[in-house]
Amino acid sequence: MDSSQFRQAAHAAIDQIVDYYDNIRDRRVLSDVEPGYLRQLLPQGIPETGEKWEDIQKDIEAKIMPGMTHWQSPNFLAFFPSNSSFPGILGDMYSAAFSCAAFNWQCSPAVTELETIVLDNVAKLINLPEEYHSTSEGGGVIHGTASEAIVTVIVAARDRYIARSKERWAEEGLSEDEIEDKVCTLRGRMVALGSDQAHSSTKKGAIIAGVRFQTIETKIGDYALNGELVKQKIEDLESKGLVPFYITVTLGTTPTCATDDFASISATLSTYHTTHPTTPKIWAHIDAAYAGAALVLPEYSHIPSIFPTFADSFDFNMHKWLLTNFDCSCLYVKRRRDLIDALSITPAYLRNEYSDRGLVTDYRDWQIPLGRRFRSLKAWFVTRTFGVEGLRAHVRNGIAGGEAFTQLLEADKERYELVSKPAFALNVFRVNPPPKLAKEVENDKKEFERRCNEVTRKVGDRVNKEGKIFITQTVLGKGEEAITAIRVVGGAPAVQVQDLRNAFAIITEVVDRVWEEEVREHEAGAREQVELQAV
């Protein structure tokens, strides 16, 4: 493919992409292929001689599209959104064209410098305090995902905790061998913490870093961590000789978009460190992967002011709800030294005059991989194209859709019950059993709950199977108290308030059918029992 063939191919690709976006509403949002569908459609192996772009391009519609779930569809209301935008796509085009493994400043100074500038701009946009800007001792870096950010800060937290413990032991006059023994014991006792509502990536991060993970249970209905719960857990760990060194605190949990109580958690950690003056600091990380985008709005912009009192790091994904194509996770730390101390290894062939003089940021020391893509380009294009106003309008549109959906749920108490406070465009609710059956068990709470869960699960499964919209189910609490719930969240640029209203109508129509079936099955069951008794 020479450059003129590429020009033609790329123009054809752009036309196909435009058509995809213009008509995405008509596609079934959730792919309904069976596992293994694609191997049946494709020839085995790589062809001996090259193929023409026209033939390859045809396969996108014919073979790839049936297996796509369309995250940019106005009918995609599952998980959290993974925003795309036209300037975001342009950013990825240039990034691909410049293809380089920009692992240090010299590899392409623009890749490093634009990232610092864009992340400082975004920090201002979301009102993140000065401490997290590159102009202080902190700064931001683009990671691929919030889960990579979490592994990275767990490792930095672990190594900072160990380093400070070693310093203390050395001051106390312990020998090197004694210190090594104590480090070995310490490693085996270090615990990373997260609430039962925190994203599973904290647990995975702990596994990768080779430390323990423990869950702090939140209250059903509230689902937020607070200072008292953290205090109890720390005391419990200490009584068992375990060592808390890291905690994930969440702004907008995955199951219900709950926000942990930053003020009381900050107070607890502060008291803990005052009463334990020789204990190294527990690293607190704020995971705002999805809801962090809401901080662009003035009505949320007071939230971050408390962060510096307790949080060593903060992360949110521009690729979720801020119009920047996946992947673009923005990790901010209060003290960049913590990352570099843990992760820097500079071999000879990566040294150069500027890194040696400490004049430049080498982001490879702020992350797990060595190589880096030019991801700040897309964030730059997006923020410039939309401007502060456009970014705010986008997030407000998501919130308006969520609020419209909440109103519909609340106006239909016969069918629906919200199981958590709606937040950041997310509604989490369950479906009641048909009124007739509900009445039968109104005095048997356990049976009522069981039926709620069953009906909710049936409705959730049926809605996705029919594929007009795509929604997610979640389970809150555990054991006998477990609640099955449906999560509905918009947030893709294509999702308008009317789409949420349509979604409500679609779900309600399914509820009615499921209710009918439930009643019919129940009556058939009752009849059968009568007949059996009659035999």
Added chain:
Amino acid sequence: MDSSQFRQAAHAAIDQIVDYYDNIRDRRVLSDVEPGYLRQLLPQGIPETGEKWEDIQKDIEAKIMPGMTHWQSPNFLAFFPSNSSFPGILGDMYSAAFSCAAFNWQCSPAVTELETIVLDNVAKLINLPEEYHSTSEGGGVIHGTASEAIVTVIVAARDRYIARSKERWAEEGLSEDEIEDKVCTLRGRMVALGSDQAHSSTKKGAIIAGVRFQTIETKIGDYALNGELVKQKIEDLESKGLVPFYITVTLGTTPTCATDDFASISATLSTYHTTHPTTPKIWAHIDAAYAGAALVLPEYSHIPSIFPTFADSFDFNMHKWLLTNFDCSCLYVKRRRDLIDALSITPAYLRNEYSDRGLVTDYRDWQIPLGRRFRSLKAWFVTRTFGVEGLRAHVRNGIAGGEAFTQLLEADKERYELVSKPAFALNVFRVNPPPKLAKEVENDKKEFERRCNEVTRKVGDRVNKEGKIFITQTVLGKGEEAITAIRVVGGAPAVQVQDLRNAFAIITEVVDRVWEEEVREHEAGAREQVELQAV
């Protein structure tokens, strides 16, 4: 930006990209901006209202380009290449357009299934034995970088070693508490191994996984690991109570493209496990990040047949030398269960019918991050567009360039000395001191070496400062024996044999100037001494 504005903007972007590739030769390959250049060029903050694409696009040439080092330039002969190709760019365009965090099969079945198919095809292309294909107990997965692949396998190796140790201790009748104590001690003693020529990512991977790292020193001039060196290191570790559990073995090291001696390493590991029947298996990982691409050629295709005798995993980057835009690192494992056992965490909201039934691959359990991009698209477009023939021709072109450069070096023994055997298109050499000065110190080896290093460093620095070509320096060995050398490697699709010949002429011209200066400085120094003595 609506879809018709995007169509226009994207067509303009494509035209700019085509122009960039068509005229890349005219650009200074290595950016010569000073640190901080970009902040001076850009306004502070995000604009209140959005900007037009025309204005944003202008800034790419005006503000970004000066800070780019052009990895696709025919004058880029540094590090290893980071190949780009037109079908690769098309792949990234579609991937951006489909923007989704495809963390499980259902999120977009095509993303998972195409990846499995493409990686099986690539495995066949490079003659990787059946054991590493998805049709056996193994399989391939696309990671971002070879360094992420290494962290991932170190974690899997660590957890497999610990799990098997626990099983053994349970069989021996130890109590749970005793086992926990022993695991704690074991963790503190586990050592990941790599040669002094292995990529630094093994050391970084060990840091992240919280285990020790030790280096095995190779012989100067050879730079390859072999079974005897591995045996000695294992015995040394055992005598100190340390526990080797992982080793990186390299096909094409970063400094010199040396290849470790697979046969003798395999024999050593096999003997070790025969004589230590209760010791869990040491995980061997083959890092072929760059040179793995050469396995597409029939003349190298015998190499992988020995892999299954000792290697648990193998990784190579299609984004280095196989025409696929960064990032696309192909990790293959012999037993996918090892990755899943270490990394799987499946929370309720990620469960679905197909994953529950085990019918589908959930690649999130094969990697650190949760979310995944649609990276197999570009690998698919690239392999189909080039075909087996085209891919081979590309690698052959790289090798031909390297061989031409070797011939030029060997024909000029006055100026140059190869410090390692040229391999996989890489030449590593040093520059001799000017003949006049060399003669003076011909009996003082230490001084001769010092002068070689100094002249080589000067030439390397000067060549990059002048910026006609971009090359890398490396340091081999350490202390007094350290050799400074220049690395020259092509591999970008634009680099032709003639470009390597031009590079040789450019370097030689710089050598002559540096030589002249050296002689002049030396004579000036000598004159000054004479004058001083005369005073």
